[in-house]
Amino acid sequence: xxxxxxxxxxxxxxxxxxMNKVLLEVENLKTYFxxxxxxxxxxxxxxxxxxDISFKVYEQETFALVGESGCGKSTTGRSLLRIIxxxxxxxxxxxxxxxxxxxxxxxxxxxxxxxxxxxxxxSLNPRMTVKKLLIEPLKTxxxxxxxxxxxxxxxxxxxxxxxxxxxxxxPHQFSGGQRxxxxxxxxxxxxxxxxxADEPVSAxxxxxxxxxxxxxxxxxxxxxLTYIFISHDLNVVRHxxxxxxxxxxxxxxxxxxxxxxxxxxMHPYTKALLSAVPSKDPLNKKKRITLKxxxxxxxxxxxxxPLNSRCESAMSICKEIRPELxxxxxxxxxxxxxxxx
Amino acid sequence: MDNILEVKNLNIDLxxxxxxxxxxxxxxxxxxxKQSYGIVGESGCGKSITALSIxxxxxxxxxxxxxxxxxxxxVGNVDLLSLKNHEIRKIRGKEISMIFQEPMTALDPIFTIExxxxxxxxxxxxxxxxDMSDMALQMLKKVGIPRAENILKEYxxxxxxxxxxxxMIAIALICKPKLLIADEPTTALDVTIQAQILxxxxxxxTTYDTSIIMITHDLGVIAETCEKVAxxxxxxxxxxxDVVNLFHxxxxxxxxxxxxxxxxxxxxxxxxxxIPGMVPDGAHIPKGCRFEKRCDKxxxxxxxxxxxxxxxxxxxxxxxxxxxxxxxNNE
Numbered sequence: 001x002x003x004x005x006x007x008x009x010x011x012x013x014x015x016x017x018x019m020n021k022v023l024l025e026v027e028n029l030k031t032y033f034x035x036x037x038x039x040x041x042x043x044x045x046x047x048x049x050x051x052d053i054s055f056k057v058y059e060q061e062t063f064a065l066v067g068e069s070g071c072g073k074s075t076t077g078r079s080l081l082r083i084i085x086x087x088x089x090x091x092x093x094x095x096x097x098x099x100x101x102x103x104x105x106x107x108x109x110x111x112x113x114x115x116x117x118x119x120x121x122x123s124l125n126p127r128m129t130v131k132k133l134l135i136e137p138l139k140t141x142x143x144x145x146x147x148x149x150x151x152x153x154x155x156x157x158x159x160x161x162x163x164x165x166x167x168x169x170x171p172h173q174f175s176g177g178q179r180x181x182x183x184x185x186x187x188x189x190x191x192x193x194x195x196x197a198d199e200p201v202s203a204x205x206x207x208x209x210x211x212x213x214x215x216x217x218x219x220x221x222x223x224x225l226t227y228i229f230i231s232h233d234l235n236v237v238r239h240x241x242x243x244x245x246x247x248x249x250x251x252x253x254x255x256x257x258x259x260x261x262x263x264x265x266m267h268p269y270t271k272a273l274l275s276a277v278p279s280k281d282p283l284n285k286k287k288r289i290t291l292k293x294x295x296x297x298x299x300x301x302x303x304x305x306p307l308n309s310r311c312e313s314a315m316s317i318c319k320e321i322r323p324e325l326x327x328x329x330x331x332x333x334x335x336x337x338x339x340x341x
Numbered sequence: 342m343d344n345i346l347e348v349k350n351l352n353i354d355l356x357x358x359x360x361x362x363x364x365x366x367x368x369x370x371x372x373x374x375k376q377s378y379g380i381v382g383e384s385g386c387g388k389s390i391t392a393l394s395i396x397x398x399x400x401x402x403x404x405x406x407x408x409x410x411x412x413x414x415x416v417g418n419v420d421l422l423s424l425k426n427h428e429i430r431k432i433r434g435k436e437i438s439m440i441f442q443e444p445m446t447a448l449d450p451i452f453t454i455e456x457x458x459x460x461x462x463x464x465x466x467x468x469x470x471x472d473m474s475d476m477a478l479q480m481l482k483k484v485g486i487p488r489a490e491n492i493l494k495e496y497x498x499x500x501x502x503x504x505x506x507x508x509m510i511a512i513a514l515i516c517k518p519k520l521l522i523a524d525e526p527t528t529a530l531d532v533t534i535q536a537q538i539l540x541x542x543x544x545x546x547t548t549y550d551t552s553i554i555m556i557t558h559d560l561g562v563i564a565e566t567c568e569k570v571a572x573x574x575x576x577x578x579x580x581x582x583d584v585v586n587l588f589h590x591x592x593x594x595x596x597x598x599x600x601x602x603x604x605x606x607x608x609x610x611x612x613x614x615x616i617p618g619m620v621p622d623g624a625h626i627p628k629g630c631r632f633e634k635r636c637d638k639x640x641x642x643x644x645x646x647x648x649x650x651x652x653x654x655x656x657x658x659x660x661x662x663x664x665x666x667x668x669x670n671n672e
Contacts, residue, residue, distance in 0.1 A: 207615065278536075
């Protein structure tokens with residue numbers, strides 16, 4: 001049954017998010033990287049990059065993962081597509097347990113699950129023309145004639161707003177924004193239903209950033225795409241996503257409908273993160289909640305709450321027991337001892 | 342207000358085998374004593390090379406071509422561009438210092454933090470080793486580094502980005518410079534760390550009475566830290582005014598577009614405002630106004646004649662034909 005919830009999105013309009021069927025379900029995903037030391041490369045510990053996270057992504061929704069560098073958001077995105085093999089957990093995509101697929105089956109599955117990378121300067125092969133870059137995914141995933149492939153390439157060029165006479169150019173002949181359009185074209189040419197966009201606009205200038213964001217939203221409507229949008233930019237996330245999960249040190253500390261999280265943040269980390277965004281009005285400077293110190297090392301995450309050393313409202317229990325995500329109503333979940341579910 | 346720095350008719354050229362591209366074209370601005378002056382623009386607009394030219398750090402194929410940069414140094418008002426190498430070295434790091442964008446690459450990985458801080462003192466002062474170490478320690482404490490005694494003995498790779506940027510600031514401020522140039526000091530940092538660094542810079546500015554030139558692409562950083570702002574577009578200043586006017590009485594169509602693109606974020610009114618097209622390439626600057634192709638208010642004259650940076654109100658300059666005196670655009 002499709003569930004409909006109303007979210008008040010500011011001044012005039014009401015955005016209605018129709019919660020379709022669950023497309024992707026992540027349960028207790030963990031990705032650890034071994035730390036090796038000495039000549040014998042003995043494993044001396046693990047980087048807890050992604051530490052037990054669970055979430056659901058609904059069809060045609062944009063689910064955002066937001067957090068600071070090193071919080072595990074990119075690792076999560078890559079673990080979902082098994083570009084990095086997760087250590088434990090279950091990822092169900094469209095009813096299929098992704099973890100159980102063989103390498104070859106997974107390769108075929110990636111036709112439906114694509115990735116857009118952050119840096120369009122390094123993610124495109126400089127020795128391939130745009131045409132070659134775009135035909136490559138078609139050759140991998142389909143058995144098409146040259147003619148069909150060319151038709152598909154022209155279709156995708158038009159979709160991302162590039163001219164067809166640019167097909168024989170090399171990546172270095174394009175600007176950053178255009179290159180990111182090529183990356184997007186490469187991701188959507190196999191007509192996937194699910195795209196992980198890993199910081200797709202952070203390498204771009206402000207005026208170009210908005211062009212790419214508009215393009216992503218248009219494509220979502222046109223092609224009925226589901227996005228996982230990974231970003232550190234809170235303004236961008238607020239604009240593009242329906243649901244958001246705030247990550248800190250490999251764990252989700254707060255998750256829910258985007259507007260709700262931005263209007264009513266509950267976790268001290270989310271509050272600090274939102275207050276740290278510089279104000280766009282010199283007359284109206286924000287009151288800051290400044291977090292002291294740096295993010296602790298994910299090799300030895302602190303006992304108890306991962307934020308306890310930096311949190312203003314830390315209590316004695318925070319140093320002892322790790323808070324679990326608790327439901328605060330309306331799909332709003334928060335992992336903090338300040339609240340009792 | 343007294344000016345500490347006056348940039349007059351500065352041009353910077355990029356020399357290639359085929360031709361010469363003018364990347365910074367006739368830029369004029371003044372920075373007052375104790376003022377924080379913001380330079381904002383997108384990548385390639387010439388903001389960073391303007392800063393480098395103040396320090397005479399441009400190297401081939403970039404070079405200044407005409408213009409003067411007057412700086413009120415201890416020995417009087419000097420034109421930085423006319424100084425010989427050994428003369429500018431006495432000013433660099435002592436009276437004018439700079440913070441770079443990437444703290445991870447700006448520090449030398451093979452020297453301890455202490456060595457890198459003391460290096461500046463060794464060059465500019467006659468202090469003995471003990472005093473220099475003490476000063477380094479004091480400075481680290483001032484920029485809010487915990488366990489400063491231990492950190493002095495550590496290497497850059499052992500520290501996080503936020504810590505390294507604090508150390509860069511410590512190095513820049515150790516000789517109590519009159520002018521601090523900060524080139525995108527927080528771009529490589531996370532938002533919570535950015536908030537810490539901006540706060541620190543504001544505090545230090547008041548304690549040291551330093552003037553700051555803040556170069557950034559982030560209008561939020563400008564709003565938080567600057568008093569006066571110049572907006573750069575394709576190598577020219579297109580608007581210059583105080584920060585409140587810039588955000589509340591925005592004049593130039595480019596600035597208006599930039600602000601709209603940023604502030605419409607978050608308001609989910611379907612599509613984001615965008616400025617169409619791209620910045621013109623430095624080697625093929627169009628005739629007329631450089632923003633004409635992307636401008637939504639363009640007129641006939643914009644294509645033909647380049648507008649000057651003109652006064653449109655008190656302390657508000659704008660390079661746009663929209664604000665020209667009626668007599669000027671009748672041609």
